[in-house]
Amino acid sequence: MTGTPSTTSSTMGRPRDSSRDVAILQATLALLTEVGYEQLSMEAVAGRSGTAKTTVYRRYRDKAALVAAAVDHRAPSTPPEPASEDLRENLLALVGWLADQIAEKEIGLLGAVFAGMRSDPRLAQEMRRILNRDGAAMTERPLRVAAERGEPLVPDAAELFVEVASAVILRRVVVANEPCDQSFIEHVVDDVLLPVLRSTKGTPA
Template sequence: MSTPPGTTGRPRDAGRDLAILDATLRLLTEVGYDQLSMEGVAARAGVAKTTVYRRYRDKAALVAAAVDRRAGGTPPETDAGDLRTQLLVQVRWLARQIAEQEIGLLGALFAGMRGDPALAAEMRRIRRRDEAAMTDQPLRRAAEHGERLAPAAAELFAEVAPAVIVHRIVFTDLSCDEPFVEHLVDDILLPLLRGR
């Protein structure tokens, strides 16, 4: 990593950045958001407190950066024009993304968002960005192929699909296998998105 133009000093050490973000996720899962501290992250990452504070203005920004780095994937693109095929691809991808998250991490994030408006705002910013990436291409392509979509179809997909998947994984402790993916698409999402 190089120093941005117009700044002085040594380039930032990418290894330290990764150590800080990894330490944040581990501690978040172990102790929860309330007990997480910048000092604790610094100690776990093996860096000085000032190293963490120089990179992140507060705990919410630190946690959001760690979660954002962990998520790291982009939805796959497909050339299929029909809405069902588009949705199957997106839901399979989304289910994998959610299933790969540790349940302890999800719980810590949910609890932290309830108690810290700054964290909630950061996580909503990430969600809005990811929501646009996840819904723009499949719904736009389906509309281009003559599919009539309900008003706010993108928002409906982004609200319903992750909620049903999280419920399946966290509360029922079942996998998002192909029959479930098809049920979610055929019985829930398609009627909703078509406004029927």
Template sequence: MSESRRAAPARGRPRDADRDLAILDATRKLLVEVGYEQLSIESVAAEAGVGKPTVYRRHSGKAALVAAAVEHRAASVPPALRTGDLRKALLRTVEWLAGQIAGQEIGLLGALFAGMRSDPDLAAEMRRILRRDEAAMTERPFGGVPDDHLAPGAAGLFAEIVPALIVHRLVFAGQPCDRGFVEHVVDDMLLPLLQRSTTPRRR
């Protein structure tokens, strides 16, 4: 057997990390500028300075590309608190989450919301990302408060309610998540909802 047959052929070029980053950056930029509907693989390739096949080798389509661009952000975790004080823990956690969401471009969030309404594939991808983020967010939101002091399903309720309130405040109301807003959310909504009631039920 010849030497050329014994040697395993090289299987393509190794991925260029700079191209990966350029594609994801171009995707986020165009999402803000033109929206999801007008964004295309061709326009992303042109903005990133690569060929269209280069994009398709990395992402199966527009929804997968946009999801990858959204996921490509610095990982962050909520503050680890062991205060035993539910109010203090909720204030810190809501403040942290508000900062995380406010750090996203409002135009990007708007483009994603619009795209999710028209593209089921994008909606499915964004729900997958949301479930992952919710799992991380609700791992330790209550500062070591015992479970028997919390209402059933408290972590899930927190994950459903708080991001929606923050997004509404930032995107639709166009107002900051200042200390007064955070205290309103915690004192008037979360504490009454998440604390286990000690009042006996009437029979």
């Protein structure tokens, strides 16, 4: 077998070409938007990316793993760090960032991924792993800061934030086709998230 030894190698022992990785993932995203998850094939991705079919299969065990990796590659943005000790201010920044992340994704791509998750348990499993990881990373700092300051938060506040904020933003972007402007972000935080995340236990009726 030919090739120069490398610390990053495929299972076949050849040096891994990172440019091929990017080409494969970009081709996957393009085809996913064009034809949807059901019609997407590993062979089509190989053709679009200019790589051999065996190269694609060597990197990804199935279509679900490939699509999940492509979506994960799509927007590796970092959530904002808490700028203050005030929960509202930190939530405003976080919701604004999340709205930008969702709004920047093509509607066709979102629809294809959601449809694929409903029809393919493997894709659903892969995407939930990614979403749970990102959700935990997104909420850990601001909610921990709030808890350390004695903010009364409900159990599973992190999971609630991800579920509620994502759903409201998705409806705004996809269904209403309206911008996630500052007034909308303040509405989400003040009228939806803060009442949901703050515990009322021990509060006088």
